[in-house]
Amino acid sequence: MHRSAPRARRTLLAVAVPVGLLLSATLTWQSTHAAFSASTRNAGNAWQSGSVVLSAGGTGGALFAGAADAGLHPGSTRSRCIRVDYTGDVTVDVRMYVSTPTAAPSTLDPFLVMSVERGADVAAGTVVDPDCAGFAPAALAYNTARADDVTADVDRTLADLKGGHHDFATGLQVAPALRPSTHLTFRITYAVADDDAAQRSQSQATFTWEARST
Incomplete structure (x- = not known):
């Protein structure tokens, strides 16, 4: 055992x-x-930001300046037109606002009745007559009628325009959903109010169009 x-x-x-x-x-x-396996892939991904490009076409200088806008008196009026080109590649909100250049005079502001109209869009390179020949109005952006019309709101002055629409946040929404490669037209008109206090007054202004992506 x-x-x-x-x-x-x-x-x-x-x-x-x-x-x-x-x-x-x-x-x-x-x-x-211990396990089966498989894989797949998706290569070649890339990103690029769009652009916002805005420019004033063919103005050749200030819209209102020189002898034609001096020596004004009650009833003096003038319209000027401009083309604004949007050549970016994203949809944008375009707004217009007005300011006084640094140290510039503004005593005539309360006596200049103003209007801003958006005209028909045009093709790239279209020559817009600064004196507005052939301008086709599409919508009023500021005032109830053109400044030189008897139905215009006389309280819509350059002073009011500068005070209420002086930056992008407060700007006139002239093209809230603008597509790429659009060429806008605008007509700006002033009329001097019938007021003795307007004598010996001066004003300067900068018109700004600004675009921001939406």
Whole structure:
């Protein structure tokens, strides 16, 4: 009885070694091949920002300046037209506002009745007559009628325009959803009010059109 024990242990050991190796190999195979896999990819992605480009076309200088806008008196009136080109590639909100240049006079502001009209859009490179020949009005942006019309609101003056529409936030919304490559036209008109206090007065102004992406 006592002599068979060592033989039995040798037999069990001889069997245990191959079984252990087999189990080890099986576990190794299972850990190496435990999952199927697949992948796909989408290469070549790129991003580029759009641009907002606004310019005044063919003005050749200030709209109102020189002898034609000097020596004014009650009833003096003048209209001037301008083309504003949007050549960016994103949709924008275009607004117009007016300011007084630094250290410039503004005493005539309360006596200049103003109107701003948006005209028909034109093709690129269209020559817009600064004196508004052929201008086709489309919508009023400021005042109830053209400044030289008897139905115009006489309280819509240059002073009011500068005070109420002096930056983008307060600007006249002349083109709220403008598409790329659009060429706008505008007519700006003033008329001097019938008021003796307008004598010996001067004013200067900067008209600004600003576009911001929407």
